[in-house]
Amino acid sequence: MGNGESTNLDSSDDPRYAGFPAGFFDRADSSSDQNFYSEPRMVTHIDKEAIAAVGELYQELQLRGRVLDVMSSWVSHFIDPPNDLVALGMNSTELAENRQATSWVKHDLNMDPRLPFEDDSFDGVVCCVSVDYLVRPIEVFDEIHRCLKVGGVFVNSFSNRCFPTKAIRGWSQTDDRGHVSIVGEYYRLTGPWDNVRAELRTSPSTSGDPLFAVWGIKK
Numbered sequence: 001m002g003n004g005e006s007t008n009l010d011s012s013d014d015p016r017y018a019g020f021p022a023g024f025f026d027r028a029d030s031s032s033d034q035n036f037y038s039e040p041r042m043v044t045h046i047d048k049e050a051i052a053a054v055g056e057l058y059q060e061l062q063l064r065g066r067v068l069d070v071m072s073s074w075v076s077h078f079i080d081p082p083n084d085l086v087a088l089g090m091n092s093t094e095l096a097e098n099r100q101a102t103s104w105v106k107h108d109l110n111m112d113p114r115l116p117f118e119d120d121s122f123d124g125v126v127c128c129v130s131v132d133y134l135v136r137p138i139e140v141f142d143e144i145h146r147c148l149k150v151g152g153v154f155v156n157s158f159s160n161r162c163f164p165t166k167a168i169r170g171w172s173q174t175d176d177r178g179h180v181s182i183v184g185e186y187y188r189l190t191g192p193w194d195n196v197r198a199e200l201r202t203s204p205s206t207s208g209d210p211l212f213a214v215w216g217i218k219k
């Protein structure tokens, strides 16, 4: 590996990766995520309706208590934020601007998928429009499961756009249905998770950004 490059581990020793085609977790830009995310982006990555759909889902799932927002930025999209929201992401300026977060941590999940948190220490975990950037999703899902309390929910939401050079190839080369299947597969291969569900949370006739969500409960 050259200087500043991050790992693209479809060659992981973990046998749970064996079902994915070669190159599935490669990215067009395999350089360190530190470089790509070094400049703050005070933008939103989905439109207002899709953001509202994320907030409504979080309300419905009753995300309260201590919640972790992984792959977070300056916004976390809660309508009614939990008492204690920990934001984990790549850009300190963005994370420090997150008004809903009560604390934040800069951590590169592609360099080190281990989460710097205790076992059973969160009531819920959310990941918004970001699961497609994980090159070691199985280890990250394992870690999220470890950090969740039994009965806690882990919810992923995503749309149909991304930073194309940073998304894994397996994501870029499929459609909405494929994206739901990929995330569902991550839950199937980790856990155990209960009641894994996938839904389109925006209107099927929207001309705006669609919002898909897949979530499961720690058994």
Ligand SMILES: C[S@@+](CC[C@H](N)C(=O)[O-])C[C@H]1O[C@@H](n2cnc3c(N)ncnc32)[C@H](O)[C@@H]1O
Residues within 6 Å of the ligand: 033, 037, 044, 045, 070, 071, 072, 073, 075, 076, 088, 089, 090, 091, 107, 108, 109, 110, 111, 127, 128, 129, 130, 133
């Ligand atoms: C499209 S943005 C989404 C931000 C936020 N979740 C939202 O809903 O607006 C992708 C986010 O993933 C985070 N991210 C990308 N690669 C990451 C990595 N290797 N480890 C941790 N976070 C990462 C970035 O910091 C960035 O904030």
